[in-house]
Structure formats: structure tokens, C-alpha cells
Amino acid sequence: MKAYRADLLDFQRTPAWGDTLAEGAVRFRADHWLLVDGDGRIAGVQPQPPDPGIEREDWRGHLLLPGFIDTHVHSSQVGVMASYGTALLDWLNNYTFPAERAWADPEVAAQGSAHFLDALLAHGTTAAVVFPTVHKGSAEALFQAADERQMRVIAGKVLMDRHAPEGLRDLSASQAERDCIDLIDRWHGRGRASYAITVRFAPTSTPEQLAMAGALCRANETLYMQTHVAENRDEVKWVGELFPHARSYLDVYARVGLLHRRSVLAHGIWLDAEDRAALRHAGAQIAFCPSSNLFLGSGLFDWPAMLGADAAVSMASDVGGGTSLSMQRTLSDGYKVLALAGHKLTAWTALHAATRGAAQALLLADEIGTLEPGRLADFTVWRWAATPVDTERQRLARDLHEKVFAWMTLADERHLRATWVAGRKRFDATNENAKTTTRAH
Ligand code: GUN
Numbered sequence: 024m025k026a027y028r029a030d031l032l033d034f035q036r037t038p039a040w041g042d043t044l045a046e047g048a049v050r051f052r053a054d055h056w057l058l059v060d061g062d063g064r065i066a067g068v069q070p071q072p073p074d075p076g077i078e079r080e081d082w083r084g085h086l087l088l089p090g091f092i093d094t095h096v097h098s099s100q101v102g103v104m105a106s107y108g109t110a111l112l113d114w115l116n117n118y119t120f121p122a123e124r125a126w127a128d129p130e131v132a133a134q135g136s137a138h139f140l141d142a143l144l145a146h147g148t149t150a151a152v153v154f155p156t157v158h159k160g161s162a163e164a165l166f167q168a169a170d171e172r173q174m175r176v177i178a179g180k181v182l183m184d185r186h187a188p189e190g191l192r193d194l195s196a197s198q199a200e201r202d203c204i205d206l207i208d209r210w211h212g213r214g215r216a217s218y219a220i221t222v223r224f225a226p227t228s229t230p231e232q233l234a235m236a237g238a239l240c241r242a243n244e245t246l247y248m249q250t251h252v253a254e255n256r257d258e259v260k261w262v263g264e265l266f267p268h269a270r271s272y273l274d275v276y277a278r279v280g281l282l283h284r285r286s287v288l289a290h291g292i293w294l295d296a297e298d299r300a301a302l303r304h305a306g307a308q309i310a311f312c313p314s315s316n317l318f319l320g321s322g323l324f325d326w327p328a329m330l331g332a333d334a335a336v337s338m339a340s341d342v343g344g345g346t347s348l349s350m351q352r353t354l355s356d357g358y359k360v361l362a363l364a365g366h367k368l369t370a371w372t373a374l375h376a377a378t379r380g381a382a383q384a385l386l387l388a389d390e391i392g393t394l395e396p397g398r399l400a401d402f403t404v405w406r407w408a409a410t411p412v413d414t415e416r417q418r419l420a421r422d423l424h425e426k427v428f429a430w431m432t433l434a435d436e437r438h439l440r441a442t443w444v445a446g447r448k449r450f451d452a453t454n455e456n457a458k459t460t461t462r463a464h
């Protein structure tokens with residue numbers, strides 16, 4: 024057993040939209056102790072110090088949160104971030120596809136996956152739904168690296184067999200299917216890994232490949248599915264030309280069996296009411312990627328419309344379209360996207376969607392997302408403020424929502440002190456700072 028003292032914040036229920044009080048939903052336990060057992064699970068939370076024999080870490084005056092869950096991010100695109108001057112389709116052709124070709128090399132995939140997961144941990148993200156590349160080895164490397172870190176990942180080899188350059192296309196539906204089946208047999212349900220059938224997006228798969236992907240989902244309902252949908256207007260128009268018989272972009276997936284309870288669809292900006300009803304009916308979720316949507320000029324996601332349809336929304340960085348792995352920056356960009364449409368995103372709804380809400384949408388609420396006893400101890404400790412400017416802003420905050428909202432808006436990975444995965448410290452800012460300083464000299 025080990026005990027950690029800090030200000031503990033998590034959620035017991037879904038906060039109501041616009042409710043800055045969120046009583047009964049948000050659970051803030053200032054200066055409490057989190058108890059973690061020897062198996063890496065949360066054993067309890069208490070106000071009083073633990074028994075004398077129990078090892079302690081005193082993070083008094085710091086914020087302790089469940090690890091963030093990033094529901095859409097590309098392991099191969101950390102180096103694509105901040106690429107100038109394009110919208111989605113040109114961005115893919117000019118920057119992203121060339122970068123992904125390098126991942127055919129298992130060495131690049133192994134080193135890149137390790138770098139990517141360590142970067143997630145250094146941003147306070149302990150669980151993620153990840154796109155590697157079309158190469159089987161890129162998924163293998165990611166699962167391997169996640170297993171070494173005991174991280175919760177949902178991922179799968181990217182499926183694409185057209186409208187992509189040489190070296191990034193599956194050779195046939197049967198080769199792609201074999202690769203998926205091999206990876207499912209090796210990784211699905213092993214440790215903390217789950218396999219996701221990963222169709223890049225409708226334009227890069229032939230109807231035959233989409234049918235194969237749908238059949239894999241139908242054959243095993245424990246598999247996840249991840250893809251992109253309705254991100255950019257030119258993309259939506261192109262999908263309409265490629266699939267004239269589908270009612271909508273989302274319907275291309277629905278028709279072949281790719282829209283189900285474990286589907287995670289990134290973006291969903293250009294959906295209509297019928298699409299949202301279909302998402303709700305399937306129990307699928309949209310991964311809202313505000314940083315990416317702003318950077319690529321894709322559009323403004325309509326969260327209230329999703330809410331009206333009772334369809335699930337989680338939060339995602341979409342790096343390399345997004346410009347940061349930081350979930351605070353992502354949430355803060357989410358606030359701004361909604362503000363542009365005249366809506367207000369509370370810190371509670373935002374943080375919930377990056378923790379408990381995402382866990383629920385992924386059917387993983389028994390494992391991650393809260394500080395409930397029995398959950399795996401994936402958690403993070405943050406400074407409330409790191410500079411004179413945000414220290415002053417924190418001092419002026421008059422209530423809890425104001426304090427947490429100011430933190431969400433002003434903090435980033437530089438506020439992170441340490442990250443634990445299944446009870447083990449996997450990132451420690453003190454060591455990292457020492458490393459960076461050594462390297463710089
Ligand atoms: N649509 C198809 N591929 C991608 C990708 O890599 N990133 C984003 N943002 N959208 C996509």
C-alpha cells in the first residue's frame with residue numbers, strides 16, 4: 024500500500040451542460056489521501072493520514088486527477104505537428120503521408136512508438152485511442168511499447184488501399200485482413216490492450232476493404248472501430264462522389280457494419296440530425312478534436328447538437344492535426360470553439376469528457392477515468408500554477424469552478440509533476456528537467 028496527499032478531483036456523475044456548480048457530479052476533496060494497493064489499484068480516499076506503516080508521498084497544495092484519456096491521436100504524427108499552410112486533404116498529401124511512409128521500418132516504428140507514449144505520459148495522458156500507420160509493424164511496435172509501460176491503449180493497423188502513395192497502401196483485402204487477424208490474436212485483450220479496426224477514412228479504402236473491415240467487426244463485437252468522419256467540407260464532398268449510394272458520409276460506415284457501440288469517430292463537424300440519431304442509436308462516440316479543427320481550419324463542432332441527440336462526445340488532441348498533446352490545451356481550445364458559436368463549455372463538462380466520460384463511452388469505466396476504489400491507479404499530480412501570472416490568477420479565483428477553469432485555460436504539460444500508471448510512477452518532472460538540462464550542456 025502507498026498513500027498520496029493532494030487536492031483530489033474527479034467525477035461521480037455527468038455534469039449538466041452549463042452548470043458551474045455540478046453538485047453531486049464533480050467531487051473535489053481538498054487535502055485528502057489517495058491509497059493505492061500493491062496491485063496498482065485504488066484502495067480508497069480518506070481525509071486523515073494513513074497508518075504509520077504506510078509509505079507516503081506528500082503533494083500537499085497540488086492537484087491530483089485521474090490520468091487523461093485522449094480518444095484520438097496519431098503515434099506517427101508527433102513530427103507532423105505545426106506543418107504550415109494547408110487544409111486537410113493537402114495536409115495529408117504534403118506532410119502526413121510522407122511522414123508515415125518512414126514507419127515501414129520496424130526500427131523507426133519501435134523508437135517512434137516509445138517516444139510517442141513517453142510524450143503522452145509527460146503530458147498527463149495515461150490512456151489513448153491511437154492510429155499508428157498502415158504498416159503491421161507500426162501497430163505491433165505501439166502495442167509492445169504500451170505493454171512495457173502498462174498503458175491502456177486501443178489501436179489497430181491503419182487500413183488504406185487507395186488514394187494514398189506507394190508504400191502506404193494495403194496490397195489486397197486479404198493481406199490486410201490477415202494482418203488484422205494476426206494482430207487481434209496477438210494483442211486484443213492482452214494486458215491493457217484492445218484492438219480497433221482502423222479504417223483511415225472512407226476515401227482511402229475501396230468498398231471491398233470497407234466490407235472486409237465491417238465483417239471483422241461483425242464477427243467479434245468486443246473489437247473497437249476507429250476512423251475519421253465529416254471533418255472538412257472538401258472531404259465530405261469527395262466522399263459524396265466516391266459513395267453516391269450512401270445517404271451521408273457516416274452512412275458509408277453504417278452500411279458495412281462499422282458503426283457500433285465501440286466505434287470512435289474523430290471530428291464529426293459536418294453531420295446532420297439523422298447522422299446524430301444514428302450515432303446515438305449505435306452508441307458510438309465522436310472524438311472532438313478542437314485544436315486540430317482550428318489548426319486545419321476544418322470547422323466548428325456542434326457539441327450542443329450532439330447533446331440534444333443524446334450522443335456521446337469525448338476529447339482528443341488529434342496530433343499531428345492538433346498542435347499539442349496537452350489535454351488542458353485541447354480543452355481550452357474546445358472552450359474557444361464553442362464560444363465562437365455562442366456556447367459555453369464548463370471546466371466540468373470538459374474535464375469529465377477527458378476522464379470519466381471518455382472511459383464510459385469506451386466501456387472502460389470499471390478500469391479508468393475516476394479515483395473510485397478498484398480502478399487501476401492511473402493518475403497525475405499537477406501544480407495549480409507555475410508562473411507569476413497564473414499564480415496571481417489562481418489567487419483571485421473566487422470559487423472552485425473559477426479556479427479549475429483558470430487552471431484548465433492557463434496550465435499545460437509544464438504544470439505536470441508526475442504520472443502514475445497502474446500505481447507505478449512512469450513520468451517524473453524532476454528527473455526530466457534534470458535530463459533536459461544535462462542534454463542542453
Ligand atoms: N483524415 C484522414 N486521415 C487523417 C489524419 O491523419 N488526420 C486528420 N486530422 N484527419 C484525417
Ligand code: ZN
Nearest residue numbers: 095251289341
Ligand atoms: Zn486524426
